[in-house]
Amino acid sequence: MNTKYINLIDQTYYFPQEEFTLEDDGLKFHDIPLMDLVEKYGSPLKFTYLPKISDNINKAKEWFRLAMEKNNYKGQYHYCYCTKSSHFKPVLNEALKNDIHIETSSAFDINIVEKLKESGRVKDNTYVICNGFKRDQYISNIARLINNGHQNCIPIIDNYEELDLLTDAIDDTFKVGIRIASEEEPKFEFYTSRLGIGYKNIVPFYDNQIRNNEKVELKMLHFFINTGIRDNAYYWNELVKCLKVYVRLKKVCPSLDSLNIGGGFPIKNSLAFDYDYQYMIDEIINQINIACQEADVPVPNIFTEFGSFTVGESGGAIYEILYQKQQNDREKWNMIDSSFITTLPDTWAINKRFIMLAINRWNDEYERVLLGGLTCDSDDYYNSEQNMNAIYLPKYKKDKPLYIGFFNTGAYQESIGGYGGLQHCLIPHPKHILIDKDENGNITTELFSEQQKAEDLLNILGYGPGENGKATSL
Known part of the structure; x- marks a missing residue:
């Protein structure tokens, strides 16, 4: 029987695709081994692949040039x-x-x-x-x-x-x-x-x-x-x-x-x-x-x-599955190490779909699951491709960490999610990585921002050191 995650993807879609390929049992995005990012920077993680921005701009320019010529x-x-x-x-x-x-x-x-x-x-x-x-x-x-x-x-x-x-x-x-x-x-x-x-x-x-x-x-x-x-x-x-x-x-x-x-x-x-x-x-x-x-x-x-066409396909988010909760005979909840409401707010606000794939363990058997975020909010979930299909992922195993990626998230999610500010239930915003290519075409990575710390949120809330201002009369 074809019960492995790689079999499921291969039977459901044309795979590999231009930006998604597989090496051993790990996913690559534009030839970037995503598990290498996880091992270097940890999880949760947001990233921006800058060359994709220029790529989409020049595709559109060429399409218009050809149309005007025609x-x-x-x-x-x-x-x-x-x-x-x-x-x-x-x-x-x-x-x-x-x-x-x-x-x-x-x-x-x-x-x-x-x-x-x-x-x-x-x-x-x-x-x-x-x-x-x-x-x-x-x-x-x-x-x-x-x-x-x-x-x-x-x-x-x-x-x-x-x-x-x-x-x-x-x-x-x-x-x-x-x-x-x-x-x-x-x-x-x-x-x-x-x-x-x-x-x-x-x-x-x-x-x-x-x-x-x-x-x-x-x-x-x-x-x-x-x-x-x-x-x-x-x-x-x-x-x-x-x-x-x-x-x-x-x-x-x-x-x-x-x-x-x-x-x-x-x-x-x-x-x-x-x-x-x-x-x-x-x-x-x-x-x-x-x-x-x-x-x-x-x-x-x-x-x-x-806007979205320019930057959307440059962005991604990586989460680790922390734990699985079997809530009834049919529903298994895979809990991610962050929040959908705060890091991918469009999944919560407008039921927006993003491409979602496992990052590792593609040669393992798969199971049907639901994905839940860390906040104590009943709406903090991703219900496969937002209510269109079931979510299937490699089976949860406590001793074999599983990472998942959401792709083409580069437009609007940071500004709508209040980047750098307060997050729902004070869940910290993930670290953000910039990915680029040098003059020789080699992949480079740079830490753009660290994950929020308690002090960052406490300062916004007025719990920081020193005076927060003096009251004045009208």
């Missing part, structure tokens, strides 16, 4: 990285090696941009696309960046008041974009995105607030839908509506020359993942070409803002 498309393509996916300096440094641009979401993003400008990684010609609802500090920071000479900073207007606020704060002329408030998928609880300005109001907004404003030049129309870029009727219908707005606006606004189609490329969440990126890009470029030809307007330059 469709004889006359516009340019600009790849932007959505910084909210991961703000970490090593991530931004790696991404910016590839002649890309960036998209921001809030005030402190601009402070990061200024740091990157000081180091020379953000150039004067780098586009900084400023999305999000803009409160006073965000307006002030955008204005400072533009007033200091960064002319390729393009704030995207999200509501009717932002343009006046920016006009007052910025000294000279500046460029803007307008975000379309797209209609949400029918299954959503609301009909229209809270972000942006409605389809029917875009041209009137331009006529009333931008056309005769000598300080403002409209350059970009921004389009994004929450479900991402999917090959379904909903996406194509929304894209067509967006293009109708673009051509109407272009006919009355000659300075408009760019269409931002946002982010939303999916990333691999299963060994059975299948998505035809080239087909989707070909068809998007084709639809834009057709709409502009029929309306007799020039095609726009294309901007994208890929």
Whole structure:
């Protein structure tokens, strides 16, 4: 009988795959023996494989180049990285090696941009696309960046008041974009995105607030839908509506020359993942070409803002199975040495799937299990690929440690999980490792941050040494 874990994976999926291979009975990720990481750094462990960031950026650039060539498309393509996916300096440094641009979401993003400008990684010609609802500090920071000479900073207007606020704060002329408030998928609880300005109001907004404003030049129309870029009727219908707005606006606004189609490329969440990126890009470029030809307007330059696609597949997490609890005749709970709620919050908040595989013992027999985290919260569990299939892992044996890995976790998990701050039940955040390649192609590792200590959490909670501040009267 084929009862080993390796037999299960081989029968269920095409294996090995591009990033996953096996050596003896241990898993390798991009040729990195993961048990070597465990032996060197311990568990729990988070890691970021930096070369994968550049790899995905350049794949997307090539897909757009081929699509534009195939469709004889006359516009340019600009790849932007959505910084909210991961703000970490090593991530931004790696991404910016590839002649890309960036998209921001809030005030402190601009402070990061200024740091990157000081180091020379953000150039004067780098586009900084400023999305999000803009409160006073965000307006002030955008204005400072533009007033200091960064002319390729393009704030995207999200509501009717932002343009006046920016006009007052910025000294000279500046460029803007307008975000379309797209209609949400029918299954959503609301009909229209809270972000942006409605389809029917875009041209009137331009006529009333931008056309005769000598300080403002409209350059970009921004389009994004929450479900991402999917090959379904909903996406194509929304894209067509967006293009109708673009051509109407272009006919009355000659300075408009760019269409931002946002982010939303999916990333691999299963060994059975299948998505035809080239087909989707070909068809998007084709639809834009057709709409502009029929309306007799020039095609726009294309901007994208890929976040998860840029960094998601670079990240991973490794846990040890500490203990197995047999709770009834059918349910075996494998307890990990960390918490899903704190380290992979999307598994808890939105039932997100990640690729999950055993790190070692692939030649052992397997069993069906549930995975539980350390917090005393009933929701701290991972129920195989979040409620789609059962979880099978090598059989738990007290004298043979078992390690498991979650992969493609590089987007959002640290910021949503409150990296470096308080964690639920005061479970410490794991140590974080950066993995890179040197000039000879050899794998290098670096400890980016240690696992949180009790003192770190006590200081946040006000139990640290010294005074925590003095009370003042109102």
